[in-house]
């Protein structure tokens with residue numbers, strides 16, 4: 491099964507080779523026989539008797555690295571100097587930095603960007619706070635806020651361990667959409683305290699992206715912040731995920747020739763992402779959605795300590811199906827996994843309706859691997875970048891925030907999310923659409939632009955955009 495290290499993890503093995511005792515060919519063969527895939531070789535030092543080479547090898551997991559190291563150590567004339575993991579190397583010192591837009595070359599510049607000149611700018615904002623949008627980083631800056639309580643599918647690993655994910659989101663915001671995003675990991679999991687801290691941070695930012703905050707606390711935190719702040723607040727694991735799932739499903743049902751509204755959909759993992767995805771499906775007209783969490787299907791008539799599940803029971807599962815995932819999966823057209831590794835068994839997939847669609851989206855290890863499921867499914871998707879059909883909220887959050895920052899929206903409405911889903915789906919043309927291409931690549935530049943445009947259009951229509959639309963500006967010009 492694909493694990494934490496799956497998908498293109500590579501190591502760099504630095505070897506010192508004694509020329510008289512061993513050839514590079516022998517080493518390459520040994521690495522190949524141990525299952526390693528050599529992708530690059532550099533000579534870093536050479537003398538009369540020895541050569542030092544950096545060999546980049548793709549491996550499947552940490553045990554595989556150990557096997558290759560042991561194999562190399564056994565070859566006479568080879569000294570393993572060092573083995574480094576490229577993924578860790580890319581994280582050394584963190585992944586982002588703050589860069590000034592202009593250099594401070596002399597005292598004159600200094601007196602403008604800082605005191606005394608800056609004071610006039612401060613007073614201009616003091617007199618008209620809306621000027622913060624034009625005179626500070628606010629208009630292009632988003633806070634990526636986590637408490638480390640539901641990091642990917644790794645669980646409650648805390649704020650320090652959450653940072654690499656939040657730094658990664660910040661990189662994606664900038665590279666995909668030019669949005670400056672700042673990772674903020676909080677050392678508290680108290681709902682009221684998180685709300686208070688985010689409200690206190692808000693003056694700096696044009697939007698708040700909540701990330702990897704576990705349910706059910708995430709619902710109250712987001713709802714309260716939306717009500718109490720005048721900038722958009724978006725819990726990405728709920729809505730970004732739901733938007734991309736809907737985009738993928740709109741195209742997947744076209745491939746299998748079914749109507750989404752009449753499909754039976756089973757969702758596992760009724761947390762942040764599972765609940766938001768269900769709400770999105772209901773908004774798109776699906777009626778038969780069944781949610782399954784650890785204790786089985788959520789069904790009306792049961793009592794739940796989690797109020798979000800009371801809502802879920804009242805609004806889903808119209809035929810009151812109860813039992814385990816294996817019980818309720820029979821005849822399902824679509825499975826959506828937002829839970830954890832290995833939850834869906836091959837036997838379950840075999841019992842789905844004809845042409846099953848399986849979105850196994852737990853990260854980093856899906857509910858079922860494509861290798862296991864593929865013989866029995868028609869359309870398979872995961873959240874990972876190393877398989878086809880990557881359903882990941884990275885297809886949504888850069889474009890949606892680009893759009894809301896550009897039209898200065900006060901909030902993100904359901905219509906804006908639906909518009910984003912349709913925009914993402916539309917990037918795959920009918921000619922291109924097939925089982926292995928239901929969703930555009932994360933690197934497809936059309937995605938951010940289409941999402942931005944559709945989201946802005948929906949924001950103007952729903953009256954939440956606070957910057958005049960291009961048409962209004964044109965009208966004002968002609969008055």
Ligand SMILES: NC(=O)C1=CN([C@@H]2O[C@H](COP(=O)(O)OP(=O)(O)OC[C@H]3O[C@@H](n4cnc5c(N)ncnc54)[C@H](O)[C@@H]3O)[C@@H](O)[C@H]2O)C=CC1
Pocket residue numbers: 640641642643644702703704705726727728731758759760761762763764782783784785827828829830833851852853854872873874881882883884
């Ligand atoms: N591909 C993507 O873009 C995204 C994927 N995800 C993945 O979805 C999963 C859930 O994320 P969140 O909703 O943010 O977390 P969450 O902590 O809010 O919810 C997880 C839910 O799954 C349930 N669960 C865990 N193991 C289960 C099992 N074995 N059987 C049934 N239910 C189980 C938990 O009880 C909980 O209700 C994670 O693996 C995450 O990586 C989340 C957001 C985006």
Ligand SMILES: CC(=O)C(=O)O
Pocket residue numbers: 641642643702726727852853873882883884
């Ligand atoms: C992709 C993402 O946001 C997650 O797995 O939590």
Ligand SMILES: [Mg+2]
Pocket residue numbers: 642701702726727
């Ligand atoms: Mg997340």
